Amino acid sequence: MKILSAAQTRAADAFTAEQENIPSLALMERAASAFVGWFENKFYTNRVQPILIFCGPGNNGGDGLAIARLLYQHHYPVQVFILPAAHTYAPDFTANLQRLPDEIIKTYLHTKTDCPEISDKTIVVDALFGTGLNRPLTGFITELITQINSSSATVVAVDMPSGLFTDAHNKLTDCIVQADYTLSFELPKIAFLLPGNARYVGDWTIVPIGLNAEFISQIESPYFFISSDIPATILKPRPKYSHKGTFGHALLISGSYGKIGATVLSAKACLRSGVGLLTVHCPAAGYTILQTAVPEAMTLTDKEADFISELPDLSIYNAIGIGPGLGKHPATRQMVKHLLNTTQVPLVIDADALNIIAEDENLKNALPPNSILTPHPKEFERLTGKAENDYHRLDLLKEFCQKHSCYVVLKGAHSCIGTPAGAYYFNGTGNPGMATGGTGDVLTGIITALIAQQYSALDACILGVYLHGSAGDIAKMEMGEQALLASDLIQNLGKAFLKCSYLTK
Ligand SMILES: NC(=O)C1=CN([C@@H]2O[C@H](COP(=O)(O)OP(=O)(O)OC[C@H]3O[C@@H](n4cnc5c(N)ncnc54)[C@H](O)[C@@H]3O)[C@@H](O)[C@H]2O)[C@H](O)CC1
Numbered sequence: 001m002k003i004l005s006a007a008q009t010r011a012a013d014a015f016t017a018e019q020e021n022i023p024s025l026a027l028m029e030r031a032a033s034a035f036v037g038w039f040e041n042k043f044y045t046n047r048v049q050p051i052l053i054f055c056g057p058g059n060n061g062g063d064g065l066a067i068a069r070l071l072y073q074h075h076y077p078v079q080v081f082i083l084p085a086a087h088t089y090a091p092d093f094t095a096n097l098q099r100l101p102d103e104i105i106k107t108y109l110h111t112k113t114d115c116p117e118i119s120d121k122t123i124v125v126d127a128l129f130g131t132g133l134n135r136p137l138t139g140f141i142t143e144l145i146t147q148i149n150s151s152s153a154t155v156v157a158v159d160m161p162s163g164l165f166t167d168a169h170n171k172l173t174d175c176i177v178q179a180d181y182t183l184s185f186e187l188p189k190i191a192f193l194l195p196g197n198a199r200y201v202g203d204w205t206i207v208p209i210g211l212n213a214e215f216i217s218q219i220e221s222p223y224f225f226i227s228s229d230i231p232a233t234i235l236k237p238r239p240k241y242s243h244k245g246t247f248g249h250a251l252l253i254s255g256s257y258g259k260i261g262a263t264v265l266s267a268k269a270c271l272r273s274g275v276g277l278l279t280v281h282c283p284a285a286g287y288t289i290l291q292t293a294v295p296e297a298m299t300l301t302d303k304e305a306d307f308i309s310e311l312p313d314l315s316i317y318n319a320i321g322i323g324p325g326l327g328k329h330p331a332t333r334q335m336v337k338h339l340l341n342t343t344q345v346p347l348v349i350d351a352d353a354l355n356i357i358a359e360d361e362n363l364k365n366a367l368p369p370n371s372i373l374t375p376h377p378k379e380f381e382r383l384t385g386k387a388e389n390d391y392h393r394l395d396l397l398k399e400f401c402q403k404h405s406c407y408v409v410l411k412g413a414h415s416c417i418g419t420p421a422g423a424y425y426f427n428g429t430g431n432p433g434m435a436t437g438g439t440g441d442v443l444t445g446i447i448t449a450l451i452a453q454q455y456s457a458l459d460a461c462i463l464g465v466y467l468h469g470s471a472g473d474i475a476k477m478e479m480g481e482q483a484l485l486a487s488d489l490i491q492n493l494g495k496a497f498l499k500c501s502y503l504t505k
Pocket residue numbers: 009010012013027028031056057058059060061062063086090128129130131132133134135136137138158159160185211
């Protein structure tokens with residue numbers, strides 16, 4: 001699914017209104033009724049809690065007024081608070097103000113003293129500003145927002161938490177609504193996918209309002225959100241007359257003393273992701289562990305007991321994953337250097353292999369084209385230097401991928417894949433239960449298996465992060481978040497593949 005900027009969203013809005021002959025007021029009504037549908041589902045038993053709806057002067061405020069009318073018609077106790085307009089109110093705002101039933105109490109807010117008390121039991125609907133925000137909020141509005149944020153009310157933002165830019169950096173000092181929920185229209189916003197904005201956006205949901213699909217498919221955007229639509233088109237069925245040679249032979253270079261568990265996790269994930277054959281090269285100390293824990297994998301041992309110092313013959317492998325549990329012994333560093341200088345097979349690089357590469361500019365420049373790097377934010381910082389903010393980090397991601405012709409999976413709540421073409425793909429699956437040791441090793445195994453099966457680097461990254469998160473979500477349904485282990489992801493990879501394959505039908 002494409003992610004549009006604020007300006008592109010406005011264009012899609014205008015195009016839909018014009019081409020489909022839908023007045024913008026009708027589009028606003030769709031948005032309001034989609035909001036109310038979601039709201040009733042969420043708070044359906046509740047006709048007692050007062051609902052305070054704060055409306056700004058633009059179309060976001062217009063949504064708020066339409067929402068107030070619809071909720072009132074559904075017998076919710078709503079009150080409306082209206083900000084003054086600097087110049088004029090948006091036409092659809094005015095139209096909805098005229099349609100507001102007289103029974104709804106409406107208050108114009110001019111100064112802080114006009115602001116209502118916001119008790120714990122209240123639901124606040126934030127319809128102050130949406131995608132039209134064009135500068136940080138100032139003056140009396142910030143006092144109102146501070147009051148909303150310091151209350152214990154449940155805060156629901158319409159389209160955007162007010163004060164948050166849709167696609168640009170906010171300063172830490174900007175005044176922004178801290179919503180518990182954000183209900184947004186048609187497509188996710190970039191701002192929802194960045195870790196620094198989590199405290200403003202809360203739990204976000206997208207509802208369709210029927211913007212013109214053709215227009216959206218034609219518009220150029222470097223940003224994509226991975227929901228089931230993309231992976232379902234990528235996943236390839238296994239042909240009837242296939243054999244293990246059809247699905248590639250992967251090599252996993254992994255492990256050091258005390259970290260053979262990472263190798264086991266990565267190897268199992270690789271095997272559970274459809275690879276034809278897997279060979280693991282590990283320190284000699286890992287031999288019995290691997291042969292026992294992962295009998296399906298062939299095991300090659302290093303001459304060293306506790307770390308990896310040498311490379312096997314690489315000529316028979318069509319995918320190489322390196323890094324989980326590797327350690328940074330000087331001999332291991334040499335091995336990594338040797339690998340980068342001798343192979344043209346794209347690599348899947350994780351953990352200490354990334355750290356070793358980060359410490360040597362020559363190694364970064366030696367990355368085989370189309371390699372895939374899977375850093376967490378700290379490893380990414382070692383590779384590129386410190387980012388000033390989330391948007392700057394996206395710039396660094398793009399620069400790195402372009403400079404080194406590689407793909408980077410920047411891991412996080414919405415893992416972001418950067419590509420050499422300058423695109424960004426944000427993942428939509430996964431949950432906080434996956435923030436536990438070993439889940440990264442599992443991802444390396446999955447992506448390595450997909451590369452071995454001849455998926456392109458981009459498809460392997462997209463399908464890999466999606467299945468990884470989906471396996472986590474399936475595991476969460478059984479055991480919640482706290483008890484979730486990396487092994488549970490492996491256990492549920494089969495179900496994640498099945499779920500994805502049903503969507504391809
Ligand atoms: N996306 C869609 O398809 C639909 C969106 N809808 C809703 O419309 C808003 C966007 O509305 P817009 O009128 O463009 O902008 P806002 O309401 O967010 O605000 C514009 C309003 O505010 C003034 N302003 C901007 N920044 C500031 C500031 N820092 N301080 C004070 N005032 C500011 C600006 O000058 C305007 O007067 C979108 O989010 C949806 O909620 C449609 O309802 C349905 C279709």
